[in-house]
Amino acid sequence: MSVSLSAHLPAIQVVLPLISAPLCVLFRRNGASWLIALIVSWLSLGISILLLEQVIANGPISYLLGSWAAPWGIEYKVDMLSAFVMLIVTSVGSISMIFAPNSVNSEIPGDRIYLFYTMYLLTFAGLLGITITGDAFNLFVFLEISSLSSYVLISLGAERNALTAAFRYLILGTVGATFYIIGVGLMYQMTGTLNMTDLAMRLPAVAETRTILVALGFVTVGIGLKLGLFPVHVWLPNAYAYAPSVVTAFLAATATKVAVYTLLRIYFTVFGTKIFAALPIDEFLLILSLIAIVSMSAVAIFQNNVKRLLAYSSVAQVGYMIIGISMVSVTGLTATILHLFNHAMIKGALFLVLAAVFFRIKSVKIEHMAGLGKVMPYSMAAFVLAGFSLIGVPLTVGFVSKWYLILGALEKGWWPVAGLVLISSLLAVIYFWKVIEAIYFKTRPQDAAIIHEVPITMLVPMWLLVGANIYFGINTELSVGAASAAAKMLIGGAP
Amino acid sequence: MELPVEIPGLLNYWIVIVLMMAGFYVVISQGNLVKKMVGLSVFQVAVFVLYITMSKIDGGAAPILDDAIKQYSNPLPHVLILTAIVVGVATTALGLALIVRIRDAYGTIEEDEIIELERNDD
Amino acid sequence: MSAENYILWAIAVPLIGSIGILLAGKAPNIRETITLITAVVMFTMVGALIHTVVGGGRPSVTLLEIFPGLDITFTVEPLGMLFGLVASGLWIVNSIYSIGYMRGNNEKNQTRFYFFFAIALASAVGVAFAGNMLTLFICYEVLTLCTFPLVTHSGKPEAMKSGRTYLGILLSTSIGLQLLAIIWTWHATGTLDFKAGGILDGKVSGIAVSILLFLYMYGIGKAALMPIHRWLPAAMVAPTPVSALLHAVAVVKAGVFTVVKVIVYIFGYEFLANSLTTNWLVYVAGFTILAASIVALRQDNLKRRLAYSTISQLSYVIMAAAILAPLSVMGAVLHIAAHAVGKITLFFAAGSIYTAAHKTEVSQLNGIGRKMPWTMGAFAIASFSMIGVPPTAGFLSKWYILMGALEVEHYFAIGVIIISTLLNAGYFMPIIYNAFFKEADDKNYPHADHGEAPLPVVIALTATAIGTVLLFFFSGLPLELAHQVVGK
Structure with a gap:
């Protein structure tokens, strides 16, 4: 890759999916749209890896859009944290695009499939934009x-409930x-600035004013709504339960993670840790997320629809991440950032298995999943292992995040x-075990249709x-290494 | 520009607060989905007013390069709000489109009736 | 091969064997041959380490670093050596027994059974050889998870219900309490290695020591301290070979083994002896011994009676370790081996009776000794070991525990041992007496004309019964290893 091109990687990362989205509409071909989405996702993954390597080798990258100098122009900024989150988003995106065709073709009417990929690319571009931008208002646009x-x-989900959920x-x-924009406006x-680095320098002088504290409150609630913070998570269970299966897998693994990233960015890069002395928002978050991890896990136990069960579990898991933030310590933030990555892997895998289940039996209700262990052995084994990770069994990523969270x-x-x-x-053991028992220890009804394992592409x-x-x-070098480097950077206050 | 009466300095901010609360209240209290969208729009417009207000400087003119203009208002918030208006229009359009689809699927756009129908679905 | 390689192979062989078992699933004879070969090779690998360990060597192998400064490490020390020998040695016998039992009872899903059995053994030896608490915890959890399909083998509703109890108690204690204790230890000391004399001395003090001890003792649910013992009777729904090797040897011994390991190498028993608030453990363990024995008296189901006997015997080990005298710690180490050999024999006998006569209740066993002399003879010898009658292994370990208790003049412990010996006799002797000296009263019973169980079953239970006696006469190796554990 030529030097000039590699210098523009941050812009390409966002622009590529953004301009390929209308291409899908122009082609109006389902297969071509899928191919575009697939290629773009994998290219973005490649760019993410290159960017992460550049950041590790040379430190944060600052990219001035249109060469307008910051803080007047919009600055794209790639540091350890954003490179890591981008890696999460792009890897889940590329993996779910391999999975997508079968599942999408069976769930979405044929005349709308190319629009599905268009929308996927736009979501993808937006999420990448949020992670890469160094400008608070630009972040709103990508959001x-x-x-x-x-x-x-x-809203493309098969049942009509998808419409109301959307x-x-x-x-x-x-x-x-x-x-969020009210907060940014204040x-x-x-x-007088919107550039995050610039804000970080100017805010301390006015940090004690009521305007800034109100801004902090608005931003917290605004992003809290996006990340499914208890008790403003109410949109999340239905949205995850009724969305098309691939969408659930992709959004569950990326959208809330990017929102948590935004919160980290605003708190630690823009405001700095001293703000918590002026407004004890850390304690507020701690209490909310403690309620979340217990109550939402308890609610999950009583769910009958496995997608919704896992959605409630996601709200609880987001609680873990917020607990890490509320510790305002290196270990706590390491736990949060690690869990961003780990939870994306866990929920991505679990929802993909559910997509496979829906592909075969057109339902994800526990009672309909009875006895699937025999007929879909590979998918169900994947479900068990990913579930162990969700519980936090040793030798899985879930254990690693839990270890750091408790240590913190x-x-x-x-x-x-x-x-x-x-x-x-x-x-989590209880709600997960409910599903396992149905899969492995109940028998499939005699009159049930004969089904087979899903195709290899799934x-x-x-x-x-x-x-x-x-x-x-097992090998935590990359994830723990990147997470603790990012955590140190955030706590150290250095942009 | 001369105004017949002097406007108190913070009047705009009061308007913002009133609009914001009114819009928010409509979003929460109304069961009719279209009315919810109306409330949401009012709520967003309040923020536009907030941004525009903060950019205004007493006696400031439009930012045109001209020797006669010594002082001008901050143009940046206007630009930002142009973007936000676009976003707002897109949101309203999408919301209304969803409402059309909801009416097709449920035969109603009243939230309590939809909830009743959804309960029967499960 | 170096000692390090033996360690790796000891764990790798059953894992490789398990894959072989899966591949040979359609051909039962090949499958069972693989199981047997795997067991023998594994035992050889473990046995090959004896020389090094007895000679004072502590071979160690580090696989990978999970957290900065925290590895997956396997280190063989005398206690782990003994547990590893017992578990892998008895697996050979148990495999022979399984073949007879599983075929004799036409059990379903036998491939799954042998597969998870091999993995359970790999993790049990992983527990034995774990070089630090994290490694031990990982193997401990794997052991819990891979024994679940064995407990629920039949798939019947009552098996599922028991399986839930089993998993619920074991997972919730280990995740809820043990993991917390481990992370606390790591936080306080910056290490999780097992060191002679412990690692906590000077790092925690006062009431915190007691809380930490509580978290560990109740976090190790496999040691079945009351009131978290209920999973063990529940696990008795499993096929008998599972109850015999796993719930009399591998799983429960992994529990008490961890207890001894934590007391000796994490706390250090001298450090605990100097902490005033930790002697509650002796009383809890003593209570468990007596209470479980009394419950055992009232059980009519033979396997449940044996399960409660196991609970009581496990607490012997815990109490012996908690007395904190060197001699009693030695007794605890010896009891791990002695009880293993004895209890597996008892379960073998119970399974043998079930296979041949389809009987499960103690009250049905009148006169059965005449039809099944080998089985009931072995049962009698093993019962003597449980009670502590010489010349059986049980006498030896009880002797050391008593000596230790006398040394520190712990009269509560002495009292418990005496009373429980009487109780042990109370629930074992009537079975033996009725089996041999009462007339059979089952003339109308459909399976009345049975003889001995299949040959593999008889061979296995005779072998372990003989082992119970041999362990008394040839106790040099276990004694030497126990000596090294206490460092005296």
Whole structure:
């Protein structure tokens, strides 16, 4: 790759999916659209890896869009954290695109499939834009690009409930995004800048003012709505349950992660750790997420639809990440960032298996999944392993995140927090085991249709993610290394 | 530009707050999905007003390079809000499109009736 | 081959064997041959380490680093050596027994059975050889998960219900308490290695020591301390070979083994002896011994009676370790081996009776000794070992535990041992007496004309019964290893 091209990688990363989305509409061919989405996803994955390598070798990359100098122009910024999150988004995207064709063809009417890939590319571009931009308002724009297109993706679900789920998400998502720009506006009012680095330098002088504290509150609630923070998570279970299967897998693994990333960025890069002394928002988040990890895991136990069960589990898992943030310590943030990565692998794998199940039996209700262990052995084995990871069984990624989270709690002397995290894991055992028992220890009804294992193009992506669950559970060098480097950077305050 | 009466300095901000709360209240309280969208739009517009207000400087003119203009208002928020308006229009369009589809699927756009129908689905 | 390689092979062989078992699933004879060969090779690998360990060597092999400064390491020390020998040695016998039992009872899903059995053994030896608490925890959890399909083997509703109890208690204690204790230890000391004399001395103090001990003791659910013992009777729904090797040897011994390991190498028993708030463990263990024995008296189902006897015998080990006298710790080590050989014999006998006579209740066993002399003879010898009658292995370990208790003048422990010996006799002797000296009262019973169980079953239970006696006369190796554990 030539030098000039590699210098423009940050821009290409966003522009590539953005311009290929209309291409899909122009072609109006389902197969071609899929191919474009697939190629773009994998190219982006390649770019993410290159960017991560550049960051590791040379430190953060600053890219001035249109060569307008920051803070006047829009700056794209790639540091350890954003490179890592981009890697998560692009790897899940590329893996789910291999998986997509069978599942999408069976769930979405043929005349709309090319639009599905268009919307996927827009969501993808939006999510990458959020992670890469160094400008607070530009982040809002990307947030809305990804949100609007994901509303459409969700509404494509087969049942009519998908429409109302998408509509509710639209209302709450828009309220959230609007809250976010109110916050940004107030910050702009006090500092006259929107560039995050620049904001970080100017904010300390006015940090104690009421305007800035209100801004912090607005931004927190706004992003909280997006990431499914308890108790403003109400849109999430239905959205995940009724969206097309591939969409659920992709969004569950990426969208909430990117929202958590935004929160990290705003808190630690823009405001800095001192803001928590002025407004004890860390304690507020801690209490909410403690309620979330216990209550949402408990609610998950009573779910009958496995997709919805896992959606509630996602709300609980987001709680783990927020607990890490509320510790405001290197170990805590390491746990959060690690769990971003790990949870993407876990939920990506689990939802892909559910997509495979839906592909075969047109349902993801527990009672309909009875006895699948015999007829879909490879998919179900993947489900078991990914589920072990969700529980936090050793040698899986789930264990690694839990280890750091509890270590962080103990460092702080927060015994009850450590206890509640473990209780929540036990609840995870219960809800997960319900599904396992149905799959392996109940027999398929006699009159059920004869089904077979899903095709290899679905098994391979699923097992890639399961493999990642185990590989990164044993060899933690990359994930822990990147996460702790990013955490140190955030806590150190250096942009 | 001379105004017949002097406007109190923070009036715009009060308007923002009133619009914002009114819009938000409509979103929460109305069961009719179209009315919800109306509330959402009002809520978004309030933010537009907030941005525009903060850019205005007393006696400031439009930012045109001209010797006669000594002081001008900050143009950046206007540009930002242009973007936000586009986003707002897209949101409204999408929301209304969804409502059309919901009406096709459920035969109603009243939230409580939809909830009732959804309960029967399960 | 170097000692390091033997360690790796000891764990790798059953894993490789398990794959072979899966591949040979359609051909039962080949499948069972693979199981037997795997067991023999594994035992050879473990046995090859004896020389090094007895000579004072502590071979160690590190696989990979999971967290910075925290590896998956296997280190063989005397205690692990003994447990590894017992588990892998008895697996050979148990495999012979399984062949007779599983075929004799026409069990379904035999490939799954042998597959998970091999993995369970790999993880049991992993527990035995674990070089630090993290490695031990990982193997401990794998052992829990891979024994679940064995417990629920029949797939019947009551098996599922028991399986849930089994998994629920074992997972919730290990994740909820043990993991917390481990991370606390790591946080306080920066290491999880097993070191002679412990690692916690000077790092935690006061009431924290007691809390940490509580987290460990109740976190190790496999040691079945009351009131977290219920999983063990529940696990009795499994086929008898599972109850015999796993729930009398591998799984439960992994529990008490971990207890001894934690007390000796994490806390250090001298450090615990100097901490005033930790002697509650003796009382809890003593209570468990007596309570479980009393419950055992009232069980009519033979396997359940044996299960409660196991609970009581496990607490012997815990109490012996908790007395914190060198001699009693030695007794604890010896009891792990002694009880293993004895209890597996008892379960073999129970399975033998079930296979031949289809009987499961103690009250049905009148006069059965005449039809099944080998089985009931072995049962009698093993019962003597449980009670502690010489010349059986059980006498030896009880002797050391008593000596230790006397040394530190722990009268509660002495009292418990005496009373429980009487109780042991109370629930074993009537079975033996009725089997040999009462008239059979089952003339109308459909299976009344049975003889001995299939040959592999008889061979296996005779072998372990003889082992119980041999262990008394040739106790040099276990004694030497136990000596090395306490460092005296």
